[in-house]
Amino acid sequence: MTNQPYGAYDPSYQGQSYQDQSYQDQRQAAAQGVWPGQQAHEDPYADPYADQQYTQQWQGQTWETQTQPPVAPAAVAPDPAPAAPVAPVTPEPPAAPEAGPEYGPATLAGNSRVTDAQRARAEGRSPIIEPGIQPAALTALLGLLLAGGAALGTYALLVPLVLLQGLTAAGWFRLNGMWPARQGIALGFLGALAADAALLASDRSPAAILGTLGVWVLLSLVLQLRSHADPDERMYGLMATVVAAALAIAAGGYLAADASAVTAGAVAVAAGAVVRALPLPTPVSVVVALLAAAGAGFAVDGSAGAALGAGAAACALIGHRVASYDYPSRFVHFTAGVALPLAAAAPAVYALGRLVA
Known part of the structure; x- marks a missing residue:
């Protein structure tokens, strides 16, 4: 044992720690200009892994050290300026109606263009749309066939007369907005055929027209009483059926009248219908149509024909006016618009023909 106190440094002590030895080796290598892990002379037989005990090895992932560009903050939109108050929109007045009777097509999805009838209703104008030149031309053609x-x-007169009676019955029901109305149209047409048969059987006696008309009114009344519709609807259907039958039966007056009267009256109605369809003011058109009808009657049968033609044309213009009422459709124009002028003129042709004969 030595007399040194416990813990004092003893240079002869052989139990130096590894850290002291390593520190001395590092100082010696630095004095020679050689760092740990580097040989003073390149030794081909040196241990290639000797320097790893002094170099720290990273076993995990590393972070990218490249400098990233700074991210600019998102631009904040300025608060929107308060909206200016919207002035109320004043609706534009409806456009003026066109020169001709043009109608928009009927579609399931609706029509972007309002019809002439809708525009007239919105503007408070007269609910009259006249048939036009094409129905007037058909009226003239049918009148010439009758003549x-x-x-x-x-x-030979019976063929165009039956066509006239069928158009009259169908057009009257459609003019009143009742379509399809097959039973009413068939009933009115059968009444006209029954009247024609009665006229032929009675040697063209006008009593056959009155008798057939009375029977058909009673038959129409019985059929409407058997209907299960509400009272208002039954009354409306009764009136439409009676009037359709009456007009179709009354057209049989051409069959009861004299041949000369039928010729003059039918020609006069044909001329008046065409002139009435010309684009003239209504009062002027009516006067000119009457004058044209009287002139056509005069050309056929002299002064008697002129008087008969004027009277027949006056009744025909009433029928034309009725066919123009309440926003009629093209179907109405080509049925009632064609037939009603001639059907309304038939009683005048018979009566005036008896007077001027």
């Missing part, structure tokens, strides 16, 4: 048939004989 030619009367000149040829009774049975």
Whole structure:
């Protein structure tokens, strides 16, 4: 044992720690200019892994050290300026109606263009739309057929007359907004055929027209009483059926009248219908149509024909006016618009023909 106190430094002590030895080796290597892990002379037989005990090895992932560009903060939109108050929109006045009777097409999805009838209703104008030149031309054609048939004989007159009666019954129901109305149209048409048969059987006696009309009114009343519709609807259907039958039966007056009267009256109605369809002011058109009808009657049968033609044309213009009422459709124009002028003129042709004969 030595007399040194416990813990004092003893240079001869052989139990130096590894850290002291390592520190002395590092100082010696630095004095020679060689760092740990580097040989003073390149030794081909040196241990290649000797310097790893002094170099720290990273076993995990590393972070990218490249400098990233700074991220600019998102631009904040300025608060929107308060909206200016919106002035109320004043609706534009409806456009003026066009020169001709043009109608928009009927579609399931609706029509972007208002019809002439809708515009007239919105503006508070008259609910009258006249048939136009095409129905007037058909009226003139049918009138000429009646005149030619009367000149040829009774049975030749019967063919255009039956066509006139069918158009009259169908057009009246459609004019009143009742479609389809097959039973009413068939009933009125059958009444007209029954009247024609009665006229032929009675040697064209006008009593056959009155008798058939009375029977058909009673038949229409019985059929409407058997209907299960509400009272208002039954009354409306009864009136439409009675009037349709009456007009179709009354057209049989051409069959009861003299042949010369039928010829003059039918020609006069044809001329008046065409002139009435010309684009003239209504009062002027009516006057000119009456004058044209009287002139056509005069050309056929002299002064008697002129008087008969003027009277027949006056009744025809009433029928034309009725066919123009309450925003009629094209179907109405080509049925009632064609037939009603001639059907309304038939009683005048018979009565005036008896007077001027």
